[in-house]
Amino acid sequence: MADTRILCVEPDESTRAAVIDELQTNLAALDPVFEARGSLTAAETVLEARAVDCLITEYDLPDGTGVELIDRARTLSPDAGGILFTTASYDTIDTTGFETTVTEYLAKDAPQAIERLAQVVRTTVTRRSQTSYPLPRDEPDRIAALRTYEFDAEGLRHSLERLTDLAARHFDLSGAEVNVIEKHRQETLSAHGAAATRESTDRDASICTFTILEDDGVLVVEDVHDDPRFEARGHEFEARGVRSYLGAPLVSSTGFVIGTVCIYAEEPRTFSQADEAFLQDVATVAMDLIEVHSHLAHQAAPPTATEPDDAGGDT
Amino acid sequence: MREATLDMSPQRSIPLNEIPPGTTLFVAGAAVDKARALALSLLFAGSTADDPLLLTTIETPSEALLTQCDRLHSNVEFTRVAVIDCTDQPPEDSRFDAHIESLGTPGDLTGLGITFSIMHEHLSEAGSTRVLTGVFTVSTLLEHADLRPTIRFLQTAAGRLEGTAGIGLFVLDPSAHDDRTVSTLQQVCDGWLAVREAADGTDELRVSGLSNQPEEWTPFTMPE
Numbered sequence: 174m175a176d177t178r179i180l181c182v183e184p185d186e187s188t189r190a191a192v193i194d195e196l197q198t199n200l201a202a203l204d205p206v207f208e209a210r211g212s213l214t215a216a217e218t219v220l221e222a223r224a225v226d227c228l229i230t231e232y233d234l235p236d237g238t239g240v241e242l243i244d245r246a247r248t249l250s251p252d253a254g255g256i257l258f259t260t261a262s263y264d265t266i267d268t269t270g271f272e273t274t275v276t277e278y279l280a281k282d283a284p285q286a287i288e289r290l291a292q293v294v295r296t297t298v299t300r301r302s303q304t305s306y307p308l309p310r311d312e313p314d315r316i317a318a319l320r321t322y323e324f325d326a327e328g329l330r331h332s333l334e335r336l337t338d339l340a341a342r343h344f345d346l347s348g349a350e351v352n353v354i355e356k357h358r359q360e361t362l363s364a365h366g367a368a369a370t371r372e373s374t375d376r377d378a379s380i381c382t383f384t385i386l387e388d389d390g391v392l393v394v395e396d397v398h399d400d401p402r403f404e405a406r407g408h409e410f411e412a413r414g415v416r417s418y419l420g421a422p423l424v425s426s427t428g429f430v431i432g433t434v435c436i437y438a439e440e441p442r443t444f445s446q447a448d449e450a451f452l453q454d455v456a457t458v459a460m461d462l463i464e465v466h467s468h469l470a471h472q473a474a475p476p477t478a479t480e481p482d483d484a485g486g487d488t
Numbered sequence: 489m490r491e492a493t494l495d496m497s498p499q500r501s502i503p504l505n506e507i508p509p510g511t512t513l514f515v516a517g518a519a520v521d522k523a524r525a526l527a528l529s530l531l532f533a534g535s536t537a538d539d540p541l542l543l544t545t546i547e548t549p550s551e552a553l554l555t556q557c558d559r560l561h562s563n564v565e566f567t568r569v570a571v572i573d574c575t576d577q578p579p580e581d582s583r584f585d586a587h588i589e590s591l592g593t594p595g596d597l598t599g600l601g602i603t604f605s606i607m608h609e610h611l612s613e614a615g616s617t618r619v620l621t622g623v624f625t626v627s628t629l630l631e632h633a634d635l636r637p638t639i640r641f642l643q644t645a646a647g648r649l650e651g652t653a654g655i656g657l658f659v660l661d662p663s664a665h666d667d668r669t670v671s672t673l674q675q676v677c678d679g680w681l682a683v684r685e686a687a688d689g690t691d692e693l694r695v696s697g698l699s700n701q702p703e704e705w706t707p708f709t710m711p712e
Contacts, residue, residue, distance in 0.1 A: 240598060263606055268598040273637035275597050275644055278605040285614045292615060292651055302647025305636040307675030386675055401635045401669045 177205040177298055178223065182216045182230040182242060183258075192229070192258070192287065199291030203298060213237035217245060224250040224357060226298050229290065231281075232261035240266065244274040251377030252304050252357050254297035258290055275303065306382050311429065315385075316356055319431035322463055324353065324362055326470035332462050333363035337434075340455050341365040344448065346438045348414055351459050352381050353423070353432035362432075362463075366414065378406065381433040384420035391449045394418040396441035417442045419449065421456035426464055434459050501709040502529065503693070504681075505700045509618065509653035512646040513698070514626070514673065517683035518663035522691060522710065524548070524624055525560065526683055527657040529711050531620050532561040540611035541569045542621040544604065546594040547628040549577040554584045560711055570607050574600060595632040597641045604645055608652075615652045621645070625659040626673070635669055642676050657681075 179196070183189035193207045208225075210216040213234045219225070228246050230239035243255035255276035257266075268274070277293055279286060296302055301312075309315055323329075333351045341349040348366035352359045359379040361372055376382045383402055384392040394400050395417050398407040410416070420435035434456040507513065507530075515530075517523035531541055545553050550573040557564055569586040573579060578590035589603055612619045623629070623645075629638055642658065649656045658677060662670045674680055679697035686692050686705070693708050695701035 257602065263599075263602055266599075266602060268596055268602075271598050272596040273598065273633065273640075275601045275637060275640045277644060277648070278602040279609065280606070283609065283614060289609070289614050293648070296647045296651035300647045300650060302643050302650075303640055304643060305640045307639065307643075307672060310675075383672070386672075401666065402672055405634045405636060 177203045177227075178225045179205045179207050179227045179229065179294065179298075180216060180219055180225045180246075181207060181209045182211070182213070182228070182234065182239070183209070184211050184231060184233070184235055186211065192290070195287045196291055196294065199288065200295060203295065205298075211235070213242045213245075216242055217249075220246050220249045225253050226250075227254045227256065227294050229256045229258050229294065232257050232259040232266055238267065240268055240271045240274060240276065243276050244271045247274065250357075251375050252301060254294075254301075254303040256290070256293055256297065258286075277303075305377055307386060309385055309430065315429045315431065318425050318427055318429035319353055319355070321467070322353075322425075322431070323467040323470035324360070324463070326466035329462060329466035330363055332466070333459060334365070336455060336459055336462070337363045337365040340434065340436055340452070343451065344436050346436050348437045349435070351423070351432065351434050352379075354379070354382055354385050354430075359432075378409065380410070380415065380418050381420055381435055384433045384435065385422055385430045387422065391422075391452060392418070392420045393444050393449070395443055399441075411439075414439050416440050417444075419444045419452055421449070421452040423456055423460045423463070425460065501711060502526070502533070503702055503706050503708055504530070504695070507534070507655060507679075507698065507701075509655065510650040511679065511698065512642075512649055512656035512658065512677040513679040513681050513695075514658050514660050514677050515681045515683065516660045516662050518661060519683065519685055520625060520627065520659065520661040522685065523659050523661070523683045525556070525710055526681075526693070526708075527622050527624070527659050528553075528557055528560055530657060531622050531655075532557060532564060533711060535620050537565060537568075539568065540617060540619045542572070542604070542607055542611055542619055543569065544572040544574065544600070544621070544623045546574045546623075546632075547625050549573065549575045549579065550586075550588050550590075551579050551582055551584075553624065554582070554586055558584070570611055572600065572603050572607060593632075594629055597629075597633050597637050601641050601644055605648065608648060608654075612652055612654070619649075619652065619654045621649060621654060621656045623656070623658045625661065627659075627661040627664045630665065630669070635672065639672070639676055642673075646677060 189209050208219050213236045232239040239257050246253050257278045260281050337349040350364045351362045359374045397403040397410040415437040418437045420433045422430040423432040515523045515527040550571040566584040566586040571588045573590045574594035681695050683693050690707045692705040694705050
């Protein structure tokens with residue numbers, strides 16, 4: 174599965190073909206997969222089918238605007254970088270209603286426009302510079318580390334489910350999870366409570382994606398409605414049964430934070446230092462289980478290839 | 489491409505070593521006037537006479553910001569300076585030769601980002617020339633926009649600067665925000681330059697996140 178997907182939306186067919194042809198040459202090192210469409214509606218069909226890393230679009234589309242399209246893309250691929258590659262000048266671009274979309278911009282008729290577009294696409298994709306959350310400084314190594322584990326190893330998820338059940342019972346809370354934080358998504362390995370039927374969440378909509386930024390400790394959210402990182406989507410979290418949250422990192426034997434153990438409640442609440450220490454112990458045990466089960470799986474069947482990227486998976 | 493390095497060696501009153509190209513740095517202080525003045529000093533004193541500067545102002549009207557530049561540094565060639573003015577006091581007749589683009593609203597981060605890209609692209613001559621940039625201030629930006637879209641805007645700008653080997657200084661008043669906002673923002677840039685006034689009135693700075701910079705509080709003198 175390709176690691177880099179780029180969607181180019183340009184009404185003029187010959188321009189569209191020329192842009193992709195040039196980008197294929199300039200971005201060969203990324204080995205990207207391109208898709209091309211001529212309208213907002215056609216582009217949405219692509220976005221609904223699979224996630225993209227970068228969306229390049231003309232501003233004036235037959236059925237809408239490029240800003241509108243980038244905004245819609247973010248509901249389907251929240252990490253997608255947006256680049257307006259356009260003949261439209263700033264004073265003709267209407268951002269009303271899309272004030273928080275945020276996009277890159279390059280004028281199509283500028284000198285060396287296509288070379289600059291390639292540079293901006295490269296930065297946008299490799300640096301993932303348009304996410305709405307900070308990335309850990311060791312993100313590429315962290316992703317590489319988590320892909321060395323066999324999360325589908327026999328018995329692992331069952332063991333982790335017992336652990337999340339125990340954690341929920343200990344805290345007398347409605348939810349507990351063990352999650353790994355992939356490139357674009359949070360994958361749930363085990364869950365107690367409402368999340369038991371959920372397999373993954375956009376990283377953009379995950380509290381755990383902030384837990385992995387904590388240097389040594391845990392992340393405490395006493396009330397999502399009173400936390401600047403989450404309050405804008407507080408009702409979304411609440412609908413998932415998450416009003417308060419405590420998360421601890423899963424730290425690999427090589428020192429990378431590959432995921433979290435978290436507990437949460439449907440009401441605002443505080444957590445004591447003893448709660449934090451207990452959850453950190455649970456996280457240590459969860460990581461031990463992942464290490465042991467992966468080791469046994471590797472012994473039974475040595476890994477032969479890199480795990481596929483999560484981009485383009487189940488979004 | 490000529491890469492942007494902030495070389496403070498000629499400005500011995502500011503005890504910083506070279507800041508490498510592609511770096512973005514918060515310049516943070518509860519005394520935000522000092523943080524702003526230090527960021528301006530770094531941009532002007534640390535650059536060469538040919539380096540374009542792109543200043544985004546959300547708080548201080550562009551004319552006042554340029555006046556401060558003029559006061560801090562004699563012989564500033566303002567034709568190399570561009571300002572994105574998001575304040576509600578758009579300039580009429582500026583006495584400076586800087587290129588000023590007035591947006592009038594800081595809440596439109598999409599419009600601000602597009603304008604930043606357009607002006608950066610122009611100043612960098614399609615990415616071939618280094619551009620030094622400053623945002624004054626992220627704290628004011630956060631008065632008009634939520635944290636998450638602000639992070640997206642800052643990271644997009646930082647990505648552009650990294651991709652063109654520029655330098656970005658983002659001024660912040662940490663005392664205006666809670667610890668969760670500050671600790672999250674600290675992850676967005678490469679480094680954090682803290683500024684404070686010590687009990688004896690001395691200005692002090694320290695840097696985290698960048699190597700070869702003072703990690704302990706170190707006195708400095710703001711250029712007159």
